[in-house]
Amino acid sequence: SVGVIDIDELLQPNLAQPLLTPDPQHRPHAPWSHKPHCTTSTRLATLGQRYCVYTANTTGPHGISFVFTPSSARLATKYLDDNPLDSFLTRDEAENLFLGDGPPWKIIDVPGKDKGVVATRKIKQYETFMMDQAAVVVDMDAEKALSAEENQKLLKVAVDRLLVPAMIRDMSGKHNRLEEDARKKKADHEDDEEEGKLEEDIMKTNAYGGTVADVSSRALYPLISQRINHACNPNSFVLFSRAGVSMAIKAYRDIQPGEEITVSYLLLGQPFTERQHLIKRWGFACTCDLCSLPDKERQASDLRRTMIARAEEKIVELANKGEIHEAIRLAEESVEMIREEDSYVMLAMLYREIAHRTKAEEYGQKALELLGNLGFLGVGEERDAWTLGMLMRNMEGFGGVGSRWGKGKRQ
Numbered sequence: 001s002v003g004v005i006d007i008d009e010l011l012q013p014n015l016a017q018p019l020l021t022p023d024p025q026h027r028p029h030a031p032w033s034h035k036p037h038c039t040t041s042t043r044l045a046t047l048g049q050r051y052c053v054y055t056a057n058t059t060g061p062h063g064i065s066f067v068f069t070p071s072s073a074r075l076a077t078k079y080l081d082d083n084p085l086d087s088f089l090t091r092d093e094a095e096n097l098f099l100g101d102g103p104p105w106k107i108i109d110v111p112g113k114d115k116g117v118v119a120t121r122k123i124k125q126y127e128t129f130m131m132d133q134a135a136v137v138v139d140m141d142a143e144k145a146l147s148a149e150e151n152q153k154l155l156k157v158a159v160d161r162l163l164v165p166a167m168i169r170d171m172s173g174k175h176n177r178l179e180e181d182a183r184k185k186k187a188d189h190e191d192d193e194e195e196g197k198l199e200e201d202i203m204k205t206n207a208y209g210g211t212v213a214d215v216s217s218r219a220l221y222p223l224i225s226q227r228i229n230h231a232c233n234p235n236s237f238v239l240f241s242r243a244g245v246s247m248a249i250k251a252y253r254d255i256q257p258g259e260e261i262t263v264s265y266l267l268l269g270q271p272f273t274e275r276q277h278l279i280k281r282w283g284f285a286c287t288c289d290l291c292s293l294p295d296k297e298r299q300a301s302d303l304r305r306t307m308i309a310r311a312e313e314k315i316v317e318l319a320n321k322g323e324i325h326e327a328i329r330l331a332e333e334s335v336e337m338i339r340e341e342d343s344y345v346m347l348a349m350l351y352r353e354i355a356h357r358t359k360a361e362e363y364g365q366k367a368l369e370l371l372g373n374l375g376f377l378g379v380g381e382e383r384d385a386w387t388l389g390m391l392m393r394n395m396e397g398f399g400g401v402g403s404r405w406g407k408g409k410r411q
């Protein structure tokens with residue numbers, strides 16, 4: 001009926017299908033849509049280990065292909081219906097996002113960076129405004145167990161079997177621009193392009209490293225990975241679902257209409273030289289606002305960042321020694337520096353550290369609130385069910401929730 005959203009309508013129609021019901025006649029490899037395509041390792045350390053392409057081409061907007069071992073693939077089947085709408089949005093939030101003027105962002109040309117994404121309306125702090133599912137997931141061990149050519153071939157099959165291979169191949173693969181130039185020259189001479197090299201470049205440029213379906217993987221989320229540029233002090237961040245199959249982009253702070261949406265491809269909080277060094281792996285020199293600051297301001301920012309990192313170490317050390325009041329005092333001082341640096345994740349981690357180490361009620365409550373706002377405690381009822389006591393108990397190793405902390409970085 002008018003004005004009432006039916007969540008099932010928002011799901012990809014195919015996600016509502018009983019994917020896990022084998023249908024021997026029509027889908028002999030169910031839940032997979034194709035016969036797994038396998039390669040066996042001939043390297044001594046992993047001799048005989050098989051890695052195969054497992055595709056479910058009706059899952060999500062583009063289908064999903066795993067390059068996994070058979071046993072990992074069996075376990076991954078339970079995550080095929082990992083839907084971002086369930087992981088990241090309450091019903092109200094889904095209504096806000098999907099009813100009305102459509103998504104609050106668009107893709108535009110950004111000088112010096114090809115394309116980028118800008119906000120088309122104000123996006124509120126902590127709002128979830130983009131979602132996607134992985135299209136290609138590759139077990140990082142496959143890269144070691146198989147030769148480069150074997151990996152490339154598996155990647156090619158993985159992309160071929162998706163619903164929209166052309167969309168994936170359209171993505172930028174500039175990561176190895178220099179290497180690519182060298183390769184082109186070589187190809188001009190030899191006239192035989194390596195099969196799967198394009199897909200490999202696209203993965204290197206766009207994939208996120210993390211745990212997907214319990215496997216350390218590189219995963220490509222095409223709607224999102226494709227166009228969001230990097231900034232060292234980003235206005236948004238990437239949040240993964242528990243299984244890692246879905247991801248969302250959330251705002252760290254209010255974003256104004258026309259402002260570019262950015263995420264960090266690196267761990268936050270590092271000084272300029274380290275950042276530039278690390279970003280080189282993506283084949284570009286960062287020209288974000290922070291890296292483009294005049295020398296003096298950049299040095300001030302670097303100094304703050306170094307002091308924040310030192311303070312964090314010291315806080316933990318003090319807390320471990322039982323010098324709680326001193327730890328809290330230093331933490332309060334650091335919070336000011338962190339505010340100046342605009343690094344909300346660091347702030348959250350600091351609160352978390354304090355809450356854990358000192359069990360100080362006030363900081364614990366702040367940690368609970370901030371982690372909730374950042375989306376680390378789930379949505380709706382799941383989020384509301386979190387208590388300070390539960391948070392404290394989950395701080396040790398940060399349990400299932402904490403496993404999502406390290407994931408925002410690309411590899």
Ligand SMILES: C[S@@+](CC[C@H](N)C(=O)[O-])C[C@H]1O[C@@H](n2cnc3c(N)ncnc32)[C@H](O)[C@@H]1O
Binds near residue numbers: 112115206230231
């Ligand atoms: C995942 S893509 C992002 C979308 C890209 N701008 C496009 O049009 O396809 C990553 C590429 O964007 C460009 N890029 C992203 N962030 C940048 C930054 N902070 N400074 C300079 N170039 C950047 C680089 O060319 C990089 O290889």
